[in-house]
Amino acid sequence: MIQILNRLIDEIERRVGEDIDIDALAASMGTTGYHARRMFSSLAGMPVSEYVRRRRMTVAAADVVGGEDLLTIAVRYGYGSVEALGRAFRSVHGVSHGDVRRDGGPLRTQPTLRFRLTVEGSVPMDARIIERPAFRLIGHAARVPLVHIGVNPHIQQHIASLPAAEHQRLKDLGNSDPSGILQVSADVDPDYREGSDLTYLHGVAVEGDIEMPGDLDVIDLEAGEWVVFRTSGPHPAALQEAYAASASEWFPSNPWRLRPGPSIVAVLEHAEDFSTATCELWFPIERG
Known part of the structure; x- marks a missing residue:
């Protein structure tokens, strides 16, 4: 995967002024756009779309300083007007292209990324691969923003809004692994941008022919393999x-x-105040 990401970086550099189809590029390298976007975002700390925008405006800055016609520069980097170029330019550099043309800066440069696999892994990861038949996730869903670090207050608010008796009802309905009350993140932005909306479902896993209560939200999952981290x-x-x-x-x-699908957290044990917990983290996967 590291080699694929570096090849992706090279293609972005070669075609920095073009409309880049990340999904097609990833497919030509033997992987999927979904996986490439998720890995890029996790390792680089920014979505691949944001990296492309920053690199494009970094390279465009040299042309702006050089005094070339602004419309010509805009078209070169894929923008239909000077105004569109200006909005992108300001979002990266914090100043207008007119200010940079007059004063020469300030400019915020995005260096070319290079991914390297360092020797980590001194602590083994507790993971297992399992194959699951099709099953369903049922519960109460809400649209919430993605938060990378710390507790997500929007999810906390959603859970707190459910009556205590509802948690027990959900537990009674669950009849499949992963067991217990689950924290499900679905419809996540492939670029994994912080603040982007996702569907959070507080619920349980079920399979077989059981009657679905009409007041619950449902996520249907196809048969497939999962990696489970403890x-x-x-x-x-x-x-x-x-x-x-x-x-x-x-x-x-x-x-x-x-592969596309929700990530699932099953809390197996936890302190009374939830300061510590033992959890399982489920990801849908396929062979690369």
């Missing part, structure tokens, strides 16, 4: 570290890639 420690820090380590250590070292 985490234990401060909550939610240990869980968020597992998310990061899956991208930086596990996926580059194993012949699997993410």
Whole structure:
């Protein structure tokens, strides 16, 4: 995966002024756009679309300083007008192209990225691969913004809004692994941009012919393979570290890639105040 990401960077550099189809590029390199976007975002700390925009405006800055016609520059980098170029330019550099043309700066340069696999992994990751038949996730869903670090207050608010009796009803309905009350993140932006909306479902896993209560939201999952990571420690820090380590250590070292689908957290044990917890983190995967 590291080699693929570096080839992706090279293609972005070669075609920095073009409309780049990341999905097509990823497919030509033997992976999927979904997996490439998720791995890029996790390792680079920014979506690939944001990196492309920053590199494009970094290169465009040299042309702006050089005094070339602004419309010509805009068209070269894929913008239909000087105004569109100006909005993109200001979003990256914090100043207008007119200010830079007059004063020569200030400019914020985005260096070309290069991914390297460092020797980590001194602590083994507790993971297992399982194959699951089709099953359903049922519960109460809400649209919430993605938060990378710390507790997500919007999810907390959603859970707190549910009556205590509803948690027990959900537990009684669950009849499949992953067991217990689940924290499900679905419809996540492939670029994994912080603040982007996702569907959070507080619910359980079910399979077989059971009558679905009409007041619950449903996510249908196809049969397939899953990787399951077990985490234990401060909550939610240990869980968020597992998310990061899956991208930086596990996926580059194993012949699997993410397939579209939700990530699922099953809390197995927890302190009364939830300061610590033992959890399972489920990702849908396929062979790379």
